[in-house]
Amino acid sequence: MSPKRSALTLALLLTATLAACGKSAAPTGTAATGELLVKIGSVAPLTGPQAHLGKDNENGARLAIEDANAKSISIAGQKVHFELVSEDDQADPKTATIVAQKLMDDKVNGVIGHLNSGTSIPASRIYHDLGIPQISPSATAIAYTAQNFNTAFRVMANDGQQGKALGDFAASNLSAKKIAVIDDRTAYGQGLADEFIKAAKAGGATIVAQEYTSDKAVDFTAVLTSIKGKQPDLVFFGGMDPQGVPLVKQLKALGLNAKFMMGDGGFTPKLIELAGAAAEGVYASLPGVPLAQAPAGKDFTQRYEARFKQPIQQYAPYCYDAVNVMIAAMQRADSADPAKYLPELAKTNHDGVTAKIAFDAKGDLTGGAVTLYQVQQGKWQPVLTMGGAAK
Amino acid sequence: MEILLQQILNGLVQGSVYALVALGYTMVYGILGLINFAHGEVLMVGAMVALSVMLKLIAAGLAAPLVLLFGLLVAILVCMALGYSIERVAYRPLRNAPRLAPLITAIGISIVLQNLAMIFWGREYRAFPALLPNGTHTLGGAVINDTQLIIIFVSLLVMAGLLLLVHRTRLGRAMRAVAENPAAAQLMGVDTNRVISVTFMLGSALAAVAGLMVSANYGIVHYYMGFILGLKAFTAAVLGGIGNLRGAMLGGVLLGLIESLGAGYIGGLTGGFLGSNYQDVFAFFVLIAVLVLRPSGLLGERVAERA
Structure with a gap:
């Protein structure tokens, strides 16, 4: 291999590697001394035909996490640093289970996702087996909550x-x-x-x-x-x-x-x-009711657009609500331990951007408009x- | 009756697109015996480049035909350069490696291109400006528009041009010689590397044309658009006999017709037992049936087996 060609190959390989691990290369917010690190997973298709919707979901969750960090929340006397762990399930059920497992290995405290029903359903079993609460912002298939998993919730009418x-x-x-x-x-x-x-x-x-x-x-x-x-x-x-x-x-x-x-x-x-x-x-x-008619909707829209320089595609406000509901449950339970805050999550009564959020016994939204x-x-x-x- | 006619027209348009893309697969396979899985992504890059150029030119206030022409030209040039580089980087170093190795690099290149395009042009669906004439014609109750007529016409033209090139020119003779026996061709004074590079550049130029046509027809572009199209076109090439130019054309049109008629009538014919969700199954069933009866595809294989 001539030096010129190997340089080119190397450049190409580097680009490929960068493209592949662009997201994992992001700095992991290691909690400083005395801070409690709480990881919240977000899963949506970030590549493939629905990538634009998936990115929108991630943005919605990210905004909520940034808000929470700005508020300097304390749990059990410790200041909390929330970290978003974003994964790509490609809207593919098979990939969904792989990234779900990855999040479990990564020891996240809860999961927001997935975007699609077809991916939320197979992944929900993995989360349920380990007792990790999952709130899907947008999976609407009846089958998702019909499995009677106490860990599966959604913030959208089915x-x-x-x-x-x-x-x-x-x-x-x-x-x-x-x-x-x-x-x-x-x-x-x-x-x-x-x-x-x-x-x-x-x-x-x-x-x-x-x-x-x-x-x-x-x-x-x-x-x-x-x-x-x-x-x-x-x-x-x-x-x-x-x-x-x-x-x-x-x-x-x-x-x-x-x-x-x-x-x-x-x-x-x-x-x-x-x-x-x-x-x-x-x-x-x-x-839900139209975002423009909801009291907090206008404010959310403006802040989203200012932060991400693009209009809301679809489910970002639902992701935002889902993260807030999860964090609120952690605060009420005074613990980020999934086993401890899960019962609190089920008792949610939260005034969200999209709706008043309360869950029924299955984890479905009550009275979804x-x-x-x-x-x-x-x-x-x-x-x-x-x-x-x-x- | 008009429904049948409309289904046939649908199939012809779809088939012509498949054919245009299949020609690119078949040319490369004919020369190298290599399936260039990155072909669909080259098509996508062509469409994206054309989009960027065209948006710039529209903003500059150029007339529609000129915008289209420049968009196409730049897309063709970029794709040719891309095709050339892909061959140099991913295939040439593996020319004498086992057959699986270049297949894997082809898939690798395809993923790299998809991701680069995603970073470069974003993950959004983007609107493709409707610059081709779009008037509709009614033909015995069936509707067809100018863009679709242009697609059918262009793919016929391109195939005719390719056939002329391969059978009537010096370069074509060199290509056929390389296809038959690269070593012997080299001994006879044919610059095999050059011929292979030219083949890749030609195939990529075709992909650029196809990319523009497809985008103009559907009005949207996306970094993922080349993948499924490439897969279908590859199927069409195999159906017609991969390595054979006429076969690619026949296979493409046939696949388009099978899909369209299959989706349109399978539900009625089976009394609702099988629905239009079986259209792909139907298409692949025909492919399997053809391959069982004629393993080298409908119009047979390349002119000669590699030595």
Whole structure:
């Protein structure tokens, strides 16, 4: 190997290594003498198609950790230094269990995550086995808390609540008679679509087509063409915005005259930015009341944007709340020991940015409200808030 | 009927994209017997570079056709340089190593490129400016737009150009000679290293073109976009007979049609027993069936086996 070439190879290798361990190379905040180090894990897809959402989650958690450190909290007479341990699960269930194990080896005191239902569910077993509390900001699949793990919580309404709201809204408020449903075959998309179908049918609508795709696809013309033949007046997609954008664009391009609706996976500024004119009129939902209407919402939005120089994508406020709920439980228990603060966590009654957070016996949010939004003149506008005291 | 026509058009557009990418795989395989798994990432880099250049030029107030032209040119040049460097860094030192070694470096390069692109262009989905004409035409009830027509046309043009190059020019003859027997070709005065470099640069230029077409069609770019596309195109190349230019084209179009018709009709044909979630299964089932009956793909293998 000539010296020139080996230098080039070396440079390339170095870049690769740097790229690979960029995040672990961050300085670990070793607690100074007398300080108690409390590690909180955050897991979300930081690479892959949902990387933008994952980073948003991490940012939300980071903001809460920075706030907590600024407040100089003491537990059991010791000043606490909180540290965020951020991991990437690539939205992949298999990777999720690996990073979950990694966090356990790293002895974190609690976990915020994961972003997806498909990753939260397999990881929750690992956390449960070791008694580590887990709060998912955004996993909405019913199955997540149906396992009856006392360590699994979430700060967002589940798909039962959300799918029902969406289905009711489609059948009653939009009086859709013929509905086509597409889902991305993930635990989230599939679960939401199932609940949506149940509610829509109960509301008197007929499901004329049920089609499937994946969470990596970009071309939906075949499925949409087949749906077009059934002439639905509403198309529902259970999935995330990377698929929602090309889906709605192709739907319009094929001349399919139907309303388009998604769950919380579609409620992002990216959807409007990328789908442009095609996004106009799209419906989506988000558990909780609109952030702008919540008292603490405006302040959070401003601080987030000032800190990270980008708009909130989606779940950052939920992550922020999740971290605060966890830290509050530690303070009440006067201990960061998972076994000691877990009972306190279950008794949470916290005024969060997104909602008043209290858990039921399963770890689900009690009385989760769901708000429906529509894109009007290039902006998400709240249309209707449903539920809130129900369930 | 119009549904069937629309499905066939969908399949043709998708298939042409697969074909365009598959040509890049097949060219490299034809010469080196190497599967260049980084090809999809070269495509992604092409799309990203084109995006950056185009955004700059749009901001400078240039007319749309010029923006497109410059974007494409810069993307092609960058991709050619990238293709050349990849070959020099990751494949040439392993030319005589066991076959698995360059396969692993190919996957490595693919991961490196993905991560570099993520750092460089961010992990966000980004909108690709709609500069290609986008008027729609109705054809017996089916809809097709100008961008899609351009995709089909460009991939036909590129294939014709490649066939001419390989069979009618001096460089093409050298390429075929290297494919047949690199050692003998070198003895006959062919600069094999140069021919291989040129092949990589050509393949990468094709990837840049494909990257621009795909991005213009879907209107979004993302650092991850090359991966799935590369996988599908590789499948198409194998289906048609990897190493064979006509095969790549045929395999691409066929795969597009199978996917589109499969997704569209599989549910109806099986009475709802299998849904459109089986479209990939269906496509790969056809691939397996073809490979069982014709192990070297539909149009056979490279012209000659390596000595």
